[in-house]
Amino acid sequence: MDDKYVDFVVDTCLAAGKIMIESGSEMYRVEDTMHRIAQNAGVQSARVFTTPTGLFMGVDKTGSVQIEEVKERVINLEKVSRVNDLSRQFAAKLISLEELRDCLEDVDVNTAEYPLWMQAVGTAILSSTLMVLFMNDYDWYDFIPAAIIGTIGFLTFYFAKKFVNVRFLAEMLAAAVLGLLATAAHTINPAMSSDAIIIGSLMVLVPGLALTNSLRDLFAGHLLSGIGRGVEAILTAIALGGGVGIVIRFLGA
Amino acid sequence: MAYPLQILVNMSFSFLATFGFALTINIPRRALLLCGVSGMSGWMTYWWLMQLGTGRMIANLSGAFIIGILGIVFSRVRKMPIIIFNIPGIVPLVPGAPAFQAVRAIVDGDIDNALRLTMKVGIVISAIALGFMLAQLVSVLTTRISNNKKKRQMEQTL
Numbered sequence: 001m002d003d004k005y006v007d008f009v010v011d012t013c014l015a016a017g018k019i020m021i022e023s024g025s026e027m028y029r030v031e032d033t034m035h036r037i038a039q040n041a042g043v044q045s046a047r048v049f050t051t052p053t054g055l056f057m058g059v060d061k062t063g064s065v066q067i068e069e070v071k072e073r074v075i076n077l078e079k080v081s082r083v084n085d086l087s088r089q090f091a092a093k094l095i096s097l098e099e100l101r102d103c104l105e106d107v108d109v110n111t112a113e114y115p116l117w118m119q120a121v122g123t124a125i126l127s128s129t130l131m132v133l134f135m136n137d138y139d140w141y142d143f144i145p146a147a148i149i150g151t152i153g154f155l156t157f158y159f160a161k162k163f164v165n166v167r168f169l170a171e172m173l174a175a176a177v178l179g180l181l182a183t184a185a186h187t188i189n190p191a192m193s194s195d196a197i198i199i200g201s202l203m204v205l206v207p208g209l210a211l212t213n214s215l216r217d218l219f220a221g222h223l224l225s226g227i228g229r230g231v232e233a234i235l236t237a238i239a240l241g242g243g244v245g246i247v248i249r250f251l252g253a
Numbered sequence: 254m255a256y257p258l259q260i261l262v263n264m265s266f267s268f269l270a271t272f273g274f275a276l277t278i279n280i281p282r283r284a285l286l287l288c289g290v291s292g293m294s295g296w297m298t299y300w301w302l303m304q305l306g307t308g309r310m311i312a313n314l315s316g317a318f319i320i321g322i323l324g325i326v327f328s329r330v331r332k333m334p335i336i337i338f339n340i341p342g343i344v345p346l347v348p349g350a351p352a353f354q355a356v357r358a359i360v361d362g363d364i365d366n367a368l369r370l371t372m373k374v375g376i377v378i379s380a381i382a383l384g385f386m387l388a389q390l391v392s393v394l395t396t397r398i399s400n401n402k403k404k405r406q407m408e409q410t411l
Contacts, residue, residue, distance in 0.1 A: 075340065076278065077279060077334075077340065078279045078281050081281050081284075081337055084333065088332070114277075118276055121276070126274050126277070129266035129267070129270040130266075130344070130345065134350040135350070138254050195353070198353060202353060203274075203349050204277055206349050208343070208352075212343060212347075213340075215382035216382055216385060237352070241359070244356060244360075245357075248357070248360050
């Protein structure tokens with residue numbers, strides 16, 4: 001087995017791992033997938049070290065060590081699922097290593113997302129229905145405002161993220177917009193509760209999933225990634241709370 | 254509101270909420286409906302247990318446990334990663350309301366209440382994580398048992 005081949009295997013594994021971390025996969029799945037690809041490519045004794053911001057991989061008794069950095073972390077489960085499928089196909093020898101590498105490139109660039117209007121409709125449904133469930137008093141009055149304001153908040157976040165490089169700032173901006181609109185709705189029609197509207201419309205941005213995932217990472221023994229993701233989730237919570245809090249404080253609602 | 258209607262509203266709304274969230278995080282199309290089922294089962298477990306008066310922690314833990322078990326079953330049937338079903342599934346259980354009330358209390362300067370509510374959020378999130386771990390435990394145990402059975406059958410046939 002020559003060094004070039006080993007390097008190529010390591011490169012392929014890292015490409016797979018990077019896509020999975022960027023798309024919000026669990027750490028044990030990332031490591032498992034990378035080990036599997038290496039093993040199926042005939043490279044035993046691969047060493048993998050993953051963190052939420054970068055991953056390393058080396059092979060014993062060769063000089064081959066490579067690093068890949070992870071700059072962006074979002075949740076895009078279609079990508080995780082496609083990498084998973086590719087790894088299975090490679091294990092079943094349906095595709096070769098070169099094809100796997102090309103397909104990974106394709107997954108990274110060309111994974112289709114739902115069109116923006118569908119995501120917006122999803123947010124509207126989520127905000128309004130969860131608001132009713134959470135308030136637990138079948139509050140139909142805020143149903144439509146929650147849907148509309150939730151969608152506006154999501155769109156604000158979506159577009160702000162493209163202009164602002166820091167994700168937390170985009171979250172704070174979206175939360176402030178939500179708070180402002182909810183307070184405005186309450187002022188226009190006092191029968192609407194601004195609290196209920198904010199709770200419903202914030203749900204699409206709330207990092208509850210990130211927190212739960214970080215706890216699971218911690219329990220599973222991935223201390224570094226658990227702490228990293230947990231801190232990220234807490235920062236998001238602070239950004240959201242700060243955005244809403246500032247608006248409420250200034251408007252005195 | 255009449256009780257059957259309440260059940261209907263809770264079931265359909267938890268299904269829709271999970272479905273809606275699944276759209277925003279780009280869940281593969283063939284998993285969307287199962288995600289909705291998983292979210293609905295988790296929320297209904299939570300809702301019924303809360304009505305029985307078991308308290309927040311047990312209700313959340315059981316809800317997450319059901320979602321975890323369903324996730325394992327669905328992922329084996331569809332050959333997809335578990336998180337595809339788990340992440341949207343817990344959306345209705347995420348303690349969004351107490352989290353916001355905690356922020357509200359901080360803004361109002363009511364620190365005592367804020368601490369109480371933050372603690373509540375922490376407990377709920379830990380309960381959800383524990384529920385998932387229990388589900389994982391069950392899955393590990395069942396695979397062990399079925400593997401052992403297969404081994405024994407193999408030995409017998411040999």
